[in-house]
Amino acid sequence: MNPDAVLAAAAAAWARVGAGLTPADRAALGEELSRRRAAGPADHRAATERAAGLLAAALPEEFGAGGRSVAVPVAESGTVAGFTADDLAVLLLDGSPMAGPVLTAVRERLLAAPSVPKSELAGRERGLILLPAEDGPRVPRFQLAPDGMPRPVVLTVNRLLGAETDPWGAADWWLSPHAWLGSPPAALLGTPVEVQLPDLADLLTEEF
Incomplete structure (x- = not known):
């Protein structure tokens, strides 16, 4: 071999x-x-x-x-x-499970989204999705308000999604089209619809 x-x-x-x-x-x-x-x-x-x-x-x-x-x-x-x-x-x-014939494509898609290095957060990354990458952890930019501070609704939803233990799953939820919303949840941040996002995330994680 x-x-x-x-x-x-x-x-x-x-x-x-x-x-x-x-x-x-x-x-x-x-x-x-x-x-x-x-x-x-x-x-x-x-x-x-x-x-x-x-x-x-x-x-x-x-x-x-x-x-x-x-x-x-x-x-x-x-x-x-x-x-x-x-x-x-x-x-x-990288300590990432996103490898192999199926998950590599998902990893590449999520890492292609606009992001900033963790180092730019200056300690403000708590509660945010951190994606392991070859050049160091990346913070998907949608989580940050225009002033660079974490969006409160993102922190709430990330907690519901368990982003600390499953950052890839949480990032995929934010960045993939949602059947009920008609667009990725991240695209609705800063709009009146963002107040619905915690309820949607809560439905996803609710135990039946």
Whole structure:
């Protein structure tokens, strides 16, 4: 199995693979993935091979003997069950679950929305959605009023949606078209309709 496929296989089985790594192994793998992410074409392959070698040494039952014990189909491109080597960096370095053949598209769509770096909030990010990204946590801009302060209604809705533990799900609720509203809830902020948003969020989370 080629090194890209080894990393892709680790991403595809990350719940099991990640649990099998020691803190030292995770740190070492993270360092190589960081180098791989930042590397130019000349160094990218070497970083990929080193990261794959770390996995083979740390988890020989999973990735020993060329990784053949990973019982999932491997495409010629090095993808495994739709996962790529880049997905492993998303899972480990960014701490984001939004990887793989389905969730990558959702992650890219949400990260494409206007945002500001967390550093620009100067400690005002409490209660806001923070999306992990390659260049650091991003704060979707819709949460901020024109003066840069968090919108009170956003803080209320984020609390109802559990944005602290599920920032991606909360961001998707805000930024996706809503069947009842006819538009994404974020588009209604600053309009008279925004007063309805907490009730809609409460209906979503109500236990029956």
